Amino acid sequence: MPDIQEGKAAIDQQIRHLQDTLYVINGKWKLPILVAVHQGNTRFRDIQRSTGGITTKALSKELKELEQNKLVLRKVYDTSPPRVECTTTSYCDTLSNMIAEMIDWGKNHRNKIKED
C-alpha cells in the first residue's frame, strides 16, 4: 500500500497510475491472450483455440487494443487466404514483474480464502 505519509496529491497520482494499468489489462481475456501469444500462438485461429472460448468478435477487439497499447504486434500479409501473425513485443516483457506479482498474490489468496 502507498505510504500514509505521502501527500494527498501524490496518492491521487498513484491511484491514477493504478487505474491506467487496470484499464490496459482489464476484462476477461487480455492476459490469457497475452500469454497465449507469448507461448508462440501467432495465428488468429490458434490464439482463439488456445484461449478456449473467446469469440472472433471479442478476440478481434482485444487484439486491436493490445496492439494500440504496444503489447502485441500484428503483421498482415496481403495474401489469400489472409494471413496475420501476432507476436508479443519486447515492451510486453515490462509486464513480467507485475504479472508475476499478480500470479503470486492470486495463488496465495485462493489458499487464504479457503481457510474461512
Next chain:
Amino acid sequence: MPDIQEGKAAIDQQIRHLQDTLYVINGKWKLPILVAVHQGNTRFRDIQRSTGGITTKALSKELKELEQNKLVLRKVYDTSPPRVECTTTSYCDTLSNMIAEMIDWGKNHRNKIKED
C-alpha cells in the same frame, strides 16, 4: 511473462491465479477505496467523500466484497445513529508489492503511449 518452457497445464494454472487476482481488484473503485481506508478514513461517509464521486450503493457493495476478501475489517457498533468503522487488515499489506508494480508500470506506460 511466464516462461515459454512451462507446460500448458502450468500456464493454465497461472492464468487462473491471474484471474483470481483480477477478480478481487476489479472495477472502478476497489483500489481507491483501499487506499482511502488505509489513509485513515474509517467512516462510511468519510470514505465516500475522500474517494470522490462514489455512491452509497456502490460503496456499500464494494466494502462488502473487500470484507469478504479479508482486505477490510468492518466493525459495526449497535448505537444510534449507527456507527461503522472500517480499517484495512494486515493481510491487505500483502498487496503492497503488486500494487507498487502496477503503479510503476502504469506510470511508465503513460509515457510510452505519449511517444506515439
Next chain:
DNA sequence: CATACCAGTTACCTAAAGGATGCCAGATAT
C-alpha cells in the same frame, strides 16, 4: 418544530462487456 446526519436499502435506468450465430471471399484439400 424543522433540518441534517448516520449507514445504508430499494427500485429503476443506461452503457458497456461479452456471447451466439451467420456471413463474406478466395484458396486449398478431398
Next chain:
DNA sequence: ATATCTGGCATCCTTTAGGTAACTGGTATG
C-alpha cells in the same frame, strides 16, 4: 464438386457495472 480454411464483420441477445433518486429510523443541532 464439395468441404474447409483464412481473418474477420454484422446482427442480435443477455449479463454486469455503475449511476440516480427516493426512502428509512433514530438522534443531534439550530
